[in-house]
Amino acid sequence: MQRKRLYIIITSSMLLIGLLAAAWWGWSQAGLAVLQLGVGIC
Amino acid sequence: MRTTARNALLLMIGSSIVLALSLGIRHAFGLFLQPMSIEFGWGREVFAFAIAIQNLIWGLLQPFVGAFADRYGVKRTVFISAIAYALGLLLMAFASTPSALVLSAGLLIGFGLSGTSFAVLLSAVGRSVVAEKRSMAMGIASAAGSLGQFVMLPGTLGLLEWLGWSSALLVCAALIVLLIPLSRMLHEDLSSTQTEESKLPLLSVLRQVAGHTDFWLLSLGFLVCGFQVVFIGIHIPAYLLDQHLPAQAGTTVLALVGLFNIAGTWCAGWLGGRYAKPQLLAALYLLRAVVIALFFYMPISLFSAYAFAIAMGLLWLSTVPLTNGTIASMFGVRYLSMLAGVVFLFHQIGSFLGGWLGGLAYDQTGSYALVWQLSIVLSVIAALLNLPIRERLVTFSIREK
Numbered sequence: 001m002q003r004k005r006l007y008i009i010i011t012s013s014m015l016l017i018g019l020l021a022a023a024w025w026g027w028s029q030a031g032l033a034v035l036q037l038g039v040g041i042c
Numbered sequence: 043m044r045t046t047a048r049n050a051l052l053l054m055i056g057s058s059i060v061l062a063l064s065l066g067i068r069h070a071f072g073l074f075l076q077p078m079s080i081e082f083g084w085g086r087e088v089f090a091f092a093i094a095i096q097n098l099i100w101g102l103l104q105p106f107v108g109a110f111a112d113r114y115g116v117k118r119t120v121f122i123s124a125i126a127y128a129l130g131l132l133l134m135a136f137a138s139t140p141s142a143l144v145l146s147a148g149l150l151i152g153f154g155l156s157g158t159s160f161a162v163l164l165s166a167v168g169r170s171v172v173a174e175k176r177s178m179a180m181g182i183a184s185a186a187g188s189l190g191q192f193v194m195l196p197g198t199l200g201l202l203e204w205l206g207w208s209s210a211l212l213v214c215a216a217l218i219v220l221l222i223p224l225s226r227m228l229h230e231d232l233s234s235t236q237t238e239e240s241k242l243p244l245l246s247v248l249r250q251v252a253g254h255t256d257f258w259l260l261s262l263g264f265l266v267c268g269f270q271v272v273f274i275g276i277h278i279p280a281y282l283l284d285q286h287l288p289a290q291a292g293t294t295v296l297a298l299v300g301l302f303n304i305a306g307t308w309c310a311g312w313l314g315g316r317y318a319k320p321q322l323l324a325a326l327y328l329l330r331a332v333v334i335a336l337f338f339y340m341p342i343s344l345f346s347a348y349a350f351a352i353a354m355g356l357l358w359l360s361t362v363p364l365t366n367g368t369i370a371s372m373f374g375v376r377y378l379s380m381l382a383g384v385v386f387l388f389h390q391i392g393s394f395l396g397g398w399l400g401g402l403a404y405d406q407t408g409s410y411a412l413v414w415q416l417s418i419v420l421s422v423i424a425a426l427l428n429l430p431i432r433e434r435l436v437t438f439s440i441r442e443k
Contacts, residue, residue, distance in 0.1 A: 028294075
């Protein structure tokens with residue numbers, strides 16, 4: 001049971017880190033396109 | 043696992059997915075401004091007007107949709123709102139006139155957002171867990187919404203470049219359609235909140251809540267939150283360019299705000315389970331005042347811009363679980379969606395003022411200085427407004443009925 005829980009935690013953490021890394025890369029590629037359109041996190 | 047615990051877990055996972063998709067897609071709407079305006083020969087005002095209507099409808103409908111959710115449950119609310127949201131995106135993909143854009147992006151999506159965003163989902167999550175775990179649960183669901191905002195923007199941009207704006211909107215509509223079957227996960231046991239109080243007419247509830255000064259203090263504080271996040275979100279890239287920083291700095295600042303916002307909302311939820319939420323809110327607004335003041339009055343560099351983005355990101359939507367949690371502590375969970383909707387209306391008024399005054403002040407004075415200074419003052423006021431709030435559970439008077 002504990003091993004299963006550890007497996008779930010590690011897998012979901014890796015997925016989350018991967019998702020965040022991909023999104024960060026996406027933001028860095030977005031560059032001026034984002035700026036010109038006045039997009040913000042709000 | 044007991045059925046209630048299992049339902050609560052499913053509700054939290056489902057709510058997190060709904061928030062991530064709904065807020066993530068909404069957050070990327072700005073990307074459609076340029077391609078749609080160019081294709082149909084519109085000025086930017088047409089698209090901006092439709093989005094302004096969307097925000098207005100979202101804010102105005104929120105208390106009513108919240109009341110519906112309190113009465114009929116989050117499952118039905120998300121089901122109906124997701125249909126409206128998906129229909130809005132579908133119509134927007136084929137909109138070729140300003141009125142079609144207002145109907146789709148403005149009215150339908152505005153309605154869809156009111157049933158698939160924080161006020162409704164966080165309240166359902168809050169209702170499903172015991173009071174001690176409420177803040178943490180709300181923090182996790184809020185963090186999912188923040189994650190959606192951070193991830194969906196570059197994702198939508200990729201879709202736009204790959205498929206074009208119309209097909210990208212169809213993909214977004216398909217993603218929102220997923221929320222319709224997903225709403226089945228959002229099972230709530232509303233019978234636990236059905237008390238004698240719950241039979242009160244809504245107007246009587248609102249009248250009694252309106253008699254509590256703390257409710258207004260909390261709402262006015264949340265107005266300041268809306269003012270600051272929209273002012274900074276919209277105007278910071280232009281401000282950094284004015285300060286002779288490279289254009290890429292604006293994108294990096296927005297990305298850092300988005301990234302640290304995820305951690306900030308989660309942390310705020312965790313802290314809210316351990317300390318008094320109004321005092322945490324007061325500290326948060328005070329910290330915002332300090333961060334903004336340091337950024338504005340110190341010499342600007344890339345380092346200071348990124349440090350500002352990280353600090354503001356941590357303080358960004360962390361107000362959301364704390365504000366919703368305070369409402370639950372004061373008025374219970376029976377009318378939580380409706381009351382959170384009323385408080386959210388104040389947030390939207392602040393958002394409107396922050397976006398609009400930022401542009402107006404710049405046009406009138408040639409600088410954002412006035413609005414930065416206003417943000418600092420408002421932040422201190424918001425801290426003072428939240429400080430005297432006490433999390434005492436209010437009992438509704440049945441006689442008022």
